[in-house]
Amino acid sequence: MSTDFNLTTELHDKTLVIKTEGYINNAGGEKIVRELEKHADVTKLILNLENSRVVNSIGISHLIEVIEKLNQTNSKLVFTNLDPTIEKTFSIMGLFQFADKADTVESALKG
Amino acid sequence: MENNNLVEKLSLQAESFQEGFEILCKSFSFDEMVKNFLHLMRGNFIISEIIAYHKKQLDSEWKVIASKRNPESTDISYFKESKSVSIQYFKEDKYDVSILLPLADQSYLGILIGPKMDRGGFTDLDKITLQILLQIFDSAHKSFLNQKKEKGLIFELNEKVVQLNNLIDTVIEVSRYDRRNVLFELALERIASLTNASSALLQISSKTKSEQHFSFPLNIDVNNVLNSEFKLESIFDYNNISYHFTLADKETRNGVVHFNELDRLLLGAIARQIQTTIENQYLHSQAIEKEKIEQELSVAASIQQRILPDRLPNIEGYELAGINIPSREVGGDYYDCIELGNGKYALIIADVAGKGIGAALLVSTLNAALYSYLEFDIPLTKMSDKLNKLIYESSPSDKFITFFIAVLDSNSGELDIVNAGHNPIFLLRKDGTLEKIDAGGVGLGMFDFGISYTGQKSVMNSGDKLFLYTDGIPEAMNANEEEYSDERMISFFQNHSQNSPQEFISALVKDVKEYAGAVPQSDDITALILKKN
Numbered sequence: 001m002s003t004d005f006n007l008t009t010e011l012h013d014k015t016l017v018i019k020t021e022g023y024i025n026n027a028g029g030e031k032i033v034r035e036l037e038k039h040a041d042v043t044k045l046i047l048n049l050e051n052s053r054v055v056n057s058i059g060i061s062h063l064i065e066v067i068e069k070l071n072q073t074n075s076k077l078v079f080t081n082l083d084p085t086i087e088k089t090f091s092i093m094g095l096f097q098f099a100d101k102a103d104t105v106e107s108a109l110k111g
Numbered sequence: 112m113e114n115n116n117l118v119e120k121l122s123l124q125a126e127s128f129q130e131g132f133e134i135l136c137k138s139f140s141f142d143e144m145v146k147n148f149l150h151l152m153r154g155n156f157i158i159s160e161i162i163a164y165h166k167k168q169l170d171s172e173w174k175v176i177a178s179k180r181n182p183e184s185t186d187i188s189y190f191k192e193s194k195s196v197s198i199q200y201f202k203e204d205k206y207d208v209s210i211l212l213p214l215a216d217q218s219y220l221g222i223l224i225g226p227k228m229d230r231g232g233f234t235d236l237d238k239i240t241l242q243i244l245l246q247i248f249d250s251a252h253k254s255f256l257n258q259k260k261e262k263g264l265i266f267e268l269n270e271k272v273v274q275l276n277n278l279i280d281t282v283i284e285v286s287r288y289d290r291r292n293v294l295f296e297l298a299l300e301r302i303a304s305l306t307n308a309s310s311a312l313l314q315i316s317s318k319t320k321s322e323q324h325f326s327f328p329l330n331i332d333v334n335n336v337l338n339s340e341f342k343l344e345s346i347f348d349y350n351n352i353s354y355h356f357t358l359a360d361k362e363t364r365n366g367v368v369h370f371n372e373l374d375r376l377l378l379g380a381i382a383r384q385i386q387t388t389i390e391n392q393y394l395h396s397q398a399i400e401k402e403k404i405e406q407e408l409s410v411a412a413s414i415q416q417r418i419l420p421d422r423l424p425n426i427e428g429y430e431l432a433g434i435n436i437p438s439r440e441v442g443g444d445y446y447d448c449i450e451l452g453n454g455k456y457a458l459i460i461a462d463v464a465g466k467g468i469g470a471a472l473l474v475s476t477l478n479a480a481l482y483s484y485l486e487f488d489i490p491l492t493k494m495s496d497k498l499n500k501l502i503y504e505s506s507p508s509d510k511f512i513t514f515f516i517a518v519l520d521s522n523s524g525e526l527d528i529v530n531a532g533h534n535p536i537f538l539l540r541k542d543g544t545l546e547k548i549d550a551g552g553v554g555l556g557m558f559d560f561g562i563s564y565t566g567q568k569s570v571m572n573s574g575d576k577l578f579l580y581t582d583g584i585p586e587a588m589n590a591n592e593e594e595y596s597d598e599r600m601i602s603f604f605q606n607h608s609q610n611s612p613q614e615f616i617s618a619l620v621k622d623v624k625e626y627a628g629a630v631p632q633s634d635d636i637t638a639l640i641l642k643k644n
Contacts, residue, residue, distance in 0.1 A: 004328030004329070004330065004331070022328060023303070023327075023328050025307070025309060025362055026309075026362040026363070026364065053300065054300045054301075054303065054304050054327070055304065056303065056304045056305075056307045056308075056362065057266075057270045057273070057307055058307055058362045058363060058364060061266065061364060064266075068139050069139070071139075072139050072143075085277070085280065088276065088280075089273050089276075089277070092269055092272050092273045092276060093266070093269045093270070093273060094265075094269060
């Protein structure tokens with residue numbers, strides 16, 4: 001299995017910012033879910049995908065899990081810095097019905 | 112009376128059952144649903160301890176889902192092995208009730224209920240309530256499974272739409288790229304994403320170049336991909352280069368699996384588009400190259416045409432004719448007859464090694480230099496030395512010029528001659544004697560060793576003919592790749608000695624063309640003939 005995935009996190013009060021790098025596949029998606037589980041009290045998750053240009057449907061299923069977990073606590077997810085192909089994919093998969101998108105992390109933090 | 116109380120109590124609970132069902136149905140996961148159910152049980156029976164277990168199949172291990180303390184391993188012995196609902200009530204035991212509930216997905220839920228807070232034990236009403244609650248859980252669980260299935264179907268449907276959409280986008284994008292590495296990287300990214308491959312590899316190999324490979328993700332272990340148990344391949348060859356795509360490890364949430372037929376079709380479609388793009392790029396570059404060559408040939412042809420004489424001078428007492436038929440690939444043949452004054456004329460024929468614009472420019476240099484040097488009336492051998500140096504210094508090492516010059520004094524018929532590496536020139540005497548003129552030295556620009564050219568003198572008498580030509584005549588090929596040859600040309604020259612120079616040249620060109628037949632002319636045909644009346 002490929003391990004071409006890394007993430008870094010920043011906590012701004014009750015907003016967690018996760019910046020990903022690499023292929024969001026099964027391994028990458030699992031890492032994002034596990035990272036969210038470490039921060040159970042956040043009310044907003046900002047997922048900065050600036051350095052992730054490729055996502056597969058297994059990665060998307062993990063992102064849906066993230067959305068569902070956040071919905072349980074009335075928290076929300078905001079995607080930022082989306083590659084046009086990923087944005088189109090998320091749109092078709094219906095992710096934006098349950099999550100927001102913003103151009104940058106800064107604008108997502110303000111929103 | 113007791114029954115009336117029971118009905119009344121159940122009526123009051125009906126509303127709370129409905130609320131409980133809705134809460135269970137809204138559960139995000141099975142574990143959460145069980146926890147919500149236990150909460151419902153605690154509220155109904157006023158109990159302090161309740162533990163839930165779950166096992167995926169009848170013969171699987173029990174797993175604790177919810178418990179306020181670490182349950183003892185012996186607790187599971189309370190569950191009676193059964194394929195149907197089993198509820199056991201105990202008196203004065205650690206637990207009051209044990210429940211084994213088979214679920215719709217073939218898994219089992221086990222619940223152990225500790226003593227009621229009032230230590231009163233389970234009444235008939237409690238037992239009926241418990242039955243109802245279990246039915247509520249079962250219904251909520253079925254609803255949960257249906258929702259999960261429905262979500263899965265919607266996900267799969269959307270996934271197919273994404274695949275189709277991405278495939279179309281990829282085909283369009285791939286056809287746009289002209290940089291190969293970007294094209295390959297994009298294709299690998301997209302095919303990995305489309306098929307849920309963990310990694311994708313492209314190996315490009317040929318007999319002449321070392322193997323090159325591209326991968327997604329970038330830093331993968333190539334051997335891991337090639338040795339994967341779960342891989343999918345597609346290969347195509349173009350222009351003796353092999354393109355070998357390999358996908359490895361199709362991902363699922365539960366590990367890696369084999370690629371399916373759809374994946375094979377998707378990989379095939381992307382590989383075919385890559386092949387088409389490479390073919391188009393190759394054909395496009397060929398078209399550009401062809402256009403470039405044609406432009407160069409056009410420039411070369413125009414240079415050559417400017418240099419070659421429009422018409423030859425009339426020399427009193429002589430007849431002169433010349434011809435130049437350029438080949439399709441413009442060569443570097445040159446001929447001229449330059450009037451020098453005082454009845455003197457310089458007859459020149461030359462051939463540059465090579466073709467195209469380079470050869471045409473070298474002819475141009477020779478032409479310009481010749482006109483300059485001839486003005487100064489310097490000896491031909493010296494002039495040839497100077498021309499040799501000039502051409503040597505102004506041309507690449509593989510370029511040189513075979514050159515023949517004869518200065519005719521038309522009054523006396525004297526010829527002052529230098530042959531710098533050109534084919535032998537023939538002087539046919541009136542009596543049929545053929546003289547070969549080849550004294551001189553090497554071609555101009557071949558070497559610069561300081562060795563002087565040697566000259567030769569001769570005299571033309573009435574009826575004599577001087578025949579200058581380039582190798583395009585004797586080396587013209589027929590369909591059997593046989594040359595026209597020096598012998599045939601000399602024989603033709605001798606056999607047509609009665610013709611005027613113009614008639615001779617026309618007849619010679621006709622004979623050469625008939626000999627070559629349909630074989631395209633590969634070199635310039637140039638000839639100059641002088642006859643003394």
